[in-house]
Each structure stands twice: as C-alpha cells, then as structure tokens.
Amino acid sequence: MDRNLIQDRLDAYVAEGCDSGLIEPHLATCADCRRAVAELTVLRSAMAEAPQPLVPEALWHAIERRLDQAPAVGVRRGRRLRPLALAASVGLAISATMFALHRWGDGASKVVAAPSVDFDALLAHVARDGDRGLDQFLREHRARPVTPEEARTVAPDVRFSVPEALPGGFARQAVYALPFGQRHAVAARYQRGDELVCAIFHPAMSQAPGPDGQKRCTCTVGQHGGCMESRGQWNLLRVTEATGCRCTPEACQCDPTTCHCVVSRLNEPAELPAIVAAISRDEDAKVRRTE
Amino acid sequence: MTEEEKLVQRCRSQDREAQHEVYRRTSQRIYRLLLRMTGDADAAFDLAQETYVRAFTRIGQFDGKSALATWLYRIAVNEALQHLRRAGRAASRLTDDPARREAASPDTVATRLDVQAALARLTAIDRAMLLLRYQDGLDYAAIAEAVGCRPGTVASRLNRARGRLRELLADYDPEESVRPSHPIEAGRME
Numbered sequence: 001m002d003r004n005l006i007q008d009r010l011d012a013y014v015a016e017g018c019d020s021g022l023i024e025p026h027l028a029t030c031a032d033c034r035r036a037v038a039e040l041t042v043l044r045s046a047m048a049e050a051p052q053p054l055v056p057e058a059l060w061h062a063i064e065r066r067l068d069q070a071p072a073v074g075v076r077r078g079r080r081l082r083p084l085a086l087a088a089s090v091g092l093a094i095s096a097t098m099f100a101l102h103r104w105g106d107g108a109s110k111v112v113a114a115p116s117v118d119f120d121a122l123l124a125h126v127a128r129d130g131d132r133g134l135d136q137f138l139r140e141h142r143a144r145p146v147t148p149e150e151a152r153t154v155a156p157d158v159r160f161s162v163p164e165a166l167p168g169g170f171a172r173q174a175v176y177a178l179p180f181g182q183r184h185a186v187a188a189r190y191q192r193g194d195e196l197v198c199a200i201f202h203p204a205m206s207q208a209p210g211p212d213g214q215k216r217c218t219c220t221v222g223q224h225g226g227c228m229e230s231r232g233q234w235n236l237l238r239v240t241e242a243t244g245c246r247c248t249p250e251a252c253q254c255d256p257t258t259c260h261c262v263v264s265r266l267n268e269p270a271e272l273p274a275i276v277a278a279i280s281r282d283e284d285a286k287v288r289r290t291e
Numbered sequence: 292m293t294e295e296e297k298l299v300q301r302c303r304s305q306d307r308e309a310q311h312e313v314y315r316r317t318s319q320r321i322y323r324l325l326l327r328m329t330g331d332a333d334a335a336f337d338l339a340q341e342t343y344v345r346a347f348t349r350i351g352q353f354d355g356k357s358a359l360a361t362w363l364y365r366i367a368v369n370e371a372l373q374h375l376r377r378a379g380r381a382a383s384r385l386t387d388d389p390a391r392r393e394a395a396s397p398d399t400v401a402t403r404l405d406v407q408a409a410l411a412r413l414t415a416i417d418r419a420m421l422l423l424r425y426q427d428g429l430d431y432a433a434i435a436e437a438v439g440c441r442p443g444t445v446a447s448r449l450n451r452a453r454g455r456l457r458e459l460l461a462d463y464d465p466e467e468s469v470r471p472s473h474p475i476e477a478g479r480m481e
Contacts, residue, residue: 007453011424039457040453043453048425048428052323055339059336063347066340067347145349145351173352
C-alpha cells in the first residue's frame, strides 16, 4: 500500500476518527503504526491545545476604518501611518498635476484642472509591492469596486472595454471607479496566477498642441506623455490604436476621449499587443469615430 | 439558500453588520493562524486587517465552491507567505513567537513547548500546512484550497512537513533522533 495513503489513513484516524475497519486491527499488531498514531495524537493535541491568543480589540475597528476610509490618507495598515510615504505620494500627485499644467497649459488650452491619475505613485507602489501596491494606489485614488455596467454609468465619457478574460489567460478580478476631478476614471485588475495586469482608462486632459507645436492625440497628455515608462520590472504603456500619434486633426484615428493605460510586467512584444487590442476594443468609440 | 450564502450576499452589498458577523465567526482562527505563521503580533494584526479588507472588498470573487472560512484562510495564508517572503524570513527561524513565550510558563506541557518551538523553525508553507490540519482541523480539500495546491498532493506534503517537524523535535530528544524503519517504507501494511 502506498506510504502516503497509509499516513493519510492514520492521519484521518487520529484527526477525524475515520476507520475503514482496517486501522484498529492493524494497530493491534503493528508497533510502528501505533507509534505513528501516538505521534500524530501528540502533534494534534500540542497544536490544538496551544494557548489561544486573544484577538486584539482594535482589529475590527481598524478594519472598519479601512473599509470606511477615504483612502487619500494613504494608510495601508491601520495602525501604521507612514508620514514620509504619504507626503511623498501627495507630493508626487501635486507635482505630476503641476507638470501637466505647466507642460500643456497655455491659458487657451483645455487642460482639465483636476487631479490626474498619479502614475508615478502607481509605478512606485507596484514596483515595491506588486498587487498590494496596486491596492494602495487604488485607495489613494479613492477607488471603489463597481461592476462593469456601473463603471459605464459613472464614467460615461470614458471609452473602455473590460472583458472577463484577456488573452494569455488573465482573468478579470475587479473593476473600479476612480474620482477624476468632476468625472471618473475606470480601472480593471486582471490576474494570471501571480501576474498582474491593470488597465486604467481616464478622461483625456488636454486638446492643446504639444510643445513642438504638433497636434497630438488628446490621450498623449499628462505626465506619462503617450509612451512607455518603466520602474523596475514594471511598465506603464499608454494604449491607443495609434501609439505616439502625430496625426493631423482631420486624419486622427485615435480615441480623443480616453487615455488607455496598461500597467504590467509583461514582455511587450510577446503578450501586450493582444491585451492592448482586447481592452481598446470599444464599439462605441468606433461608431463615434466614423460619424 | 444557506445561512452562509445569505451572509455572503449581504456582504456583497457591503452590509457592515454582515461583515462584522463574518469577522466574529472567523477572526479567532484567522488571527491565530497568522500569529503562529509569523510569530509577530504586530504583523499578525496587520495581516489580519489586510485579509478582511481584501475579503470584503473582493467578496464578489467568492464563488461559494468552498466554505467562506476556507476562502478567508486562503487569503490569510497568501498574505502571510507574501509577508514572510518580503521579510526574507520564509525559511528562517522565528525567534519571537508569542505562542511560544506563552507556552513557556512553568506549568505548560513540555511536549507542547517542543512542538511550538519546532514548528517555528519550519518553512512557512510547511508551517501553514500543519497549522491548518492540526490546529484548525481543516480537511484535505480545504487545505488544498487554502494553500493553493492540488488536493492530491496534500497528503504527501503533510507527510513531508511532519517528517521535518519530527527531525526538528529529535533535536530536543536525542534518543529519538534515530527511528526504526517501518513496514510502510516497504509499501506493506499487515
């Protein structure tokens, strides 16, 4: 008989009192198995009867606070405020917004004077902490979980697609709505084992020409400037149908409403294009562009 | 619809009373597991907090195929493993195990002290397997769900973890360090 199976049966015998009728007769004749049963019994009682720690009373209150929390305070773990991290995060958000305004704001442009999605913070968080870093970013941006349908309702001017699965076996874990000035951005979390993909869709922030005077797609504004940024293994990719667009207004095929972004550790040439295509698929936007 | 299904449904609506009821039913086990896995009361507090916040904000992902408590165990085990990995302590000895300190009072059973001490020296995943089985009494299917392994491997992994624990316990009792071979090694059961 297989060794594991025997151990399994002895274990079940000790833990659950399961006896198929073979164990006790066998034990009567086998000193080694009696020793094994005694050992399992000691193990079980030593572990089950160890002193029961008291759950700290503050734990539920900390959980409640986290559930209620306006995440902008940046408390990841209830009892441990991290003033430097918080200050740095707020500073980055302000800097990024000021940078966007400085870079694109000429008074006549249509820069939205609203908090931007702080991609510096996002990359820093995920580079440090993986999917928990994403949680932190979402808390800091006061994201709340929504259904895809709710996301479309709260962010009617954002074009996006959040299918249940992405190419490569990524399953959708959650969809969030993030306040974005007076409007909302939408984020979607996908996972394949430990591999994380986060798509973020936010309203475009400017329709002004860039510093070089060329018309850029509206989605190429802000601190991430319409290209790829990396932090450690993590990459932020701006996603449109014409990355790095320099097209004229008449010929522009880019989505003028939404900046599509993907944060991941994926190997760009190998996996990202199919994912990008999947989340960029927005029938509404296509209809609108052809009008 | 079972009582648990109703509770889950209410949690999906972010019903705070339902969330507290889930917490009330499970927090003792979850906190104890995290405390024994990390050996650090502060870390256990933080990880328990993270476990419940994640659970309540992602309750929509709970498919009801396992018990809610098993799903919480899974989140808690993942949190603990990530914490230990980050801290670089997954395979190291836990030196600040409050359970061990508590167990060290004069009237405690020596065996229990030995087991707790040896347990703290196991790898995090072995520790999790043994705690889930012998402390919390989970069956193999629930353990598989909680640690994210195939159900068919639980018996062998538990067996391996027990073997390692036995080796560590032998340190405390040199006479027991060499055990006689057993018929099961030869694949027979008389």
